[in-house]
Each structure stands twice: as structure tokens, then as C-alpha cells.
Amino acid sequence: MDSFLIKGGVPLHGEVTISGSKNAVLPLMAATLLTADTCVIRNVPDLSDVRFMGKILESLGAEVKFADGTVTIRAAKVKGFGDYEMIRKMRGSICILGPLLARLREASVSLPGGCVIGTRPIDLHLKGLKALGAKLDIANGYINAKTKRLVGTMLFLGGRAGPTVLGTANIMMAATLAEGVTVIESAACEPEVCDVANFLVSMGAKITGIGSPTLTITGVDRLHGTDYEVIPDRIEACTFLCAAAATKGEVLVHGARPEHFAAVLDKLREAGVKVEPKAGALLVKSTARIKPTDVTTLPYAGFPTDVQAQFMALMCRAPGISVITERIFESRFMHVAELARLGAEISIEGPSAIVKGGRPLSGAPVMASDLRASAALVIAGLAATGTTQVHRIYHLDRGYERMEEKLRKLGARIERVEGE
Numbered sequence: 133m134d135s136f137l138i139k140g141g142v143p144l145h146g147e148v149t150i151s152g153s154k155n156a157v158l159p160l161m162a163a164t165l166l167t168a169d170t171c172v173i174r175n176v177p178d179l180s181d182v183r184f185m186g187k188i189l190e191s192l193g194a195e196v197k198f199a200d201g202t203v204t205i206r207a208a209k210v211k212g213f214g215d216y217e218m219i220r221k222m223r224g225s226i227c228i229l230g231p232l233l234a235r236l237r238e239a240s241v242s243l244p245g246g247c248v249i250g251t252r253p254i255d256l257h258l259k260g261l262k263a264l265g266a267k268l269d270i271a272n273g274y275i276n277a278k279t280k281r282l283v284g285t286m287l288f289l290g291g292r293a294g295p296t297v298l299g300t301a302n303i304m305m306a307a308t309l310a311e312g313v314t315v316i317e318s319a320a321c322e323p324e325v326c327d328v329a330n331f332l333v334s335m336g337a338k339i340t341g342i343g344s345p346t347l348t349i350t351g352v353d354r355l356h357g358t359d360y361e362v363i364p365d366r367i368e369a370c371t372f373l374c375a376a377a378a379t380k381g382e383v384l385v386h387g388a389r390p391e392h393f394a395a396v397l398d399k400l401r402e403a404g405v406k407v408e409p410k411a412g413a414l415l416v417k418s419t420a421r422i423k424p425t426d427v428t429t430l431p432y433a434g435f436p437t438d439v440q441a442q443f444m445a446l447m448c449r450a451p452g453i454s455v456i457t458e459r460i461f462e463s464r465f466m467h468v469a470e471l472a473r474l475g476a477e478i479s480i481e482g483p484s485a486i487v488k489g490g491r492p493l494s495g496a497p498v499m500a501s502d503l504r505a506s507a508a509l510v511i512a513g514l515a516a517t518g519t520t521q522v523h524r525i526y527h528l529d530r531g532y533e534r535m536e537e538k539l540r541k542l543g544a545r546i547e548r549v550e551g552e
């Protein structure tokens with residue numbers, strides 16, 4: 133397994149361009165199952181999760197071709213069940229269920245695994261599909277779904293932690309080919325969900341309320357192919373903003389859409405980080421002292437849970453107490469123990485992490501555990517004095533395109549050590 137070797141203490145300087153959004157492109161790829169026509173998706177990041185979704189679609193019978201940031205998919209003939217092992221391994225694959233059910237009226241998909249950040253239930257996905265008229269049977273690790281025809285209805289999709297991102301995408305995709313009108317109340321409003329809705333509309337779907345908690349989908353008989361560009365990855369953008377701030381650098385971030393992460397910009401500014409538009413990009417500068425800042429993760433447009441770990445790494449540099457509360461997942465503090473190995477002082481009280489920031493961080497070997505926790509360890513390693521080795525960075529390769537190359541271009545002393 134590869135690791136990153138980081139010699140920290142160097143302020144990041146220069147320009148970086150943000151790649152396409154992982155959390156948009158995965159459901160978009162699933163949506164291509166809704167038509168037999170060819171779909172072209174552009175600005176696709178070269179990530180292991182994206183390549184994996186391609187393999188899953190191929191196991192269903194689709195033709196998938198990747199070529200310089202574009203993926204061309206033709207699901208002319210697809211079957212309703214794929215490779216159990218592959219589908220089980222990646223949570224994002226649950227969103228093939230809705231499209232398969234809508235197109236073929238039956239599907240068998242393996243139950244997605246949980247992961248280190250929580251049990252990751254899919255009860256809301258199943259509730260929505262049942263409401264549309266699907267008969268569901270769960271046996272031997274599979275969800276077997278069948279329907280004569282999906283029929284539109286009004287359904288409430290909110291859960292104990294608020295809306296579900298992939299659940300909203302799944303039900304919305306199924307509803308595009310259902311008979312009649314479907315209204316999804318407590319729909320997720322994340323930019324990635326809006327991207328899926330806009331993609332579906334470009335395929336001929338009828339959807340209103342995009343970006344609001346109430347989505348109305350009027351079923352059509354068929355959808356056609358499309359040629360579509362994915363939105364930039366707001367989580368990658370925020371990761372680089374936190375890295376520039378934590379190393380007291382100055383970085384020009386190209387290709388991000390600031391309106392997609394206003395809550396993070398607000399908190400960075402509260403922490404004393406300068407972030408302002410410049411020449412169509414975002415200039416982040418942090419020379420003054422970082423101020424301790426409290427954060428609570430919330431559904432969009434609140435502070436995104438996917439930036440919680442990265443912001444915590446930044447708060448380790450803010451002299452004083454910062455309280456970081458995680459309201460979306462039940463156990464998303466895997467990075468805390470590893471940050472402590474770099475000298476961070478963090479205690480966990482229920483859903484909150486109390487960061488006592490300000491003590492200098494010093495390099496040490498650390499272990500990545502999930503995608504965003506790994507990003508937090510890279511940020512802390514860049515800010516620490518001395519050498520940090522981040523092991524198991526396959527977690528990072530799932531969601532960050534050539535991270536070490538982008539960081540090296542910003543002056544970071546970081547290299548990938550093959551196979552540990």
C-alpha cells in the first residue's frame with residue numbers, strides 16, 4: 133500500500149485547479165442506466181471510485197470508455213444485477229438501484245457496506261422506492277427489487293440526520309420514468325444533487341424545485357442521451373483552502389464555485405483567513421494568527437461534514453479552544469487519534485471534538501482511515517515541522533486527483549512512496 137512522505141513547515145504558494153466533483157460524477161454515471169442512448173460526461177476526475185463505478189456499470193452490461201477527463205457510457209443492454217463484491221465495496225453504488233428499477237422494473241443490488249464513519253443505513257432509499265411501488269426483498273446480502281410500473285407519489289425523505297444526498301438522487305432518478313408526479317419532501321439540496329437533477333433534465337426529465345427541499349418530478353416514457361459537464365469538487369476546493377491556511381501560505385484556487393461552499397468561506401474568514409475573489413479565481417492568504425473557531429456540520433447550505441476533518445486540522449494551528457460538532461455521521465472523528473500523534477490536543481465529548489490549538493505540530497508516522505480523515509492528516513503533516521508519513525493513502529486516491537502533484541506544484545515537499 134502506498135504512503136505519502138511529507139517534509140512539513142513549508143507555506144504553500146502558487147496556483148491550483150480544482151477537478152470535477154467525485155460526489156456528483158458517481159450518481160451521474162448511475163443515471164446513464166436510465167437510457168439506451170450514449171451519454172458523455174465531461175470534467176470527470178481520474179479517481180479510483182470513478183474507475184470503480186465504471187467497472188460496476190460494465191458488470192451490468194454497459195459500455196464505458198474513459199478518455200482525458202471524459203467518460204462515454206452506453207447502457208444499451210443492461211441486466212438488473214451486477215458483481216456482488218464490487219457493488220458491496222463502494223457505498224456510492226447504491227444509486228444504481230433506482231435507475232435499474234425504473235428502466236428494467238427489477239434489480240438486485242448488494243447491500244452497501246458501512247464504513248469507518250458510520251453504519252451508513254439505506255432505510256430512506258428503500259422507503260422511497262417502496263413508496264413508488266417497488267416490492268423489496270432483502271436476502272443473502274442482496275436487495276431484490278421488483279415492480280410492475282413505478283407510480284409517482286408524495287414522499288417525505290428526511291431521516292434522523294436530515295436529508296439524504298444519495299437517497300434523494302436515487303429516488304429522483306427512479307421517479308423520472310415513473311407514471312405521474314412524484315414530490316420528494318425534505319430532499320437534499322447539495323450542489324451534487326442539483327447536478328444530478330440538471331443532468332436528468334438534460335436527458336429529457338421533467339424536474340422542478342431543483343436546489344430546494346421540495347423536488348417535483350413528472351414521469352416521462354423515456355430519457356435520451358446527453359453531453360454534460362460535471363460541477364467542480366467543492367470538497368477538494370475547501371481541502372486546498374484549509375491546506376493553504378494551515379501552512380500560512382498564499383494560493384490562487386482556480387475552477388471552484390464559491391457559491392457552493394459559502395459556509396466554509398464564512399468560517400475561514402471568522403478564523404482570520406483572507407479568502408477573496410481574484411481574476412475569476414479564489415485567493416486564500418493566511419499570514420496573521422489563525423483564530424479558534426467553532427463549527428457544527430449540517431445539511432447544505434450548512435458547514436459540510438466532508439470538510440470537518442480538514443477544518444479540524446486547521447484549528448490545531450489556532451491558539452485557543454475550537455469546538456467542532458459533527459451532526460451528520462455518528463463516528464466521524466477517526467482523524468482525532470492520528471492528529472494527536474502529530475502533537476494535536478483534542479478531546480471528544482459526544483458529538484463534539486474540543487481542539488486546544490496553538491501547540492506546534494511535529495511530524496510522525498500516521499495512518500489514514502477514510503477519505504477526508506486522510507486529507508486532514510496531509511494538511512497537518514504539511515503544517516508540522518519534520519517528517520510525516522501518511523500510510524494507506526489508497527483512501528485519498530478515492531477522492532483526490534493526483535493530490536501529491538497538485539501540492540508539489542504549490543511548493544510542498546511531498547512524495548508518494550510506492551507499496552509499503
Ligand code: EPZ
Binds near residue numbers: 155258292
Ligand atoms: C453522500 O453520502 C456523500 N457521498 C458523502 O461524502 C457525504 O458525507 C454525505 O453525502 C453527506 O453529505 C457521496 O455522495 C458518494 P447521506 P450519502 O445519505 O448520500 C443518514 C465523502 O467523503 N441516512 O446524505 O451516503 C446517514 O447515516 C463522502 O466524499 C439514513 O439514516 O450520505 C447520515 O447520518 C463520505 N438513512 C445522514 O443520513 C439512509 O437511508 C446523511 O447521509 C441514508 C442516510
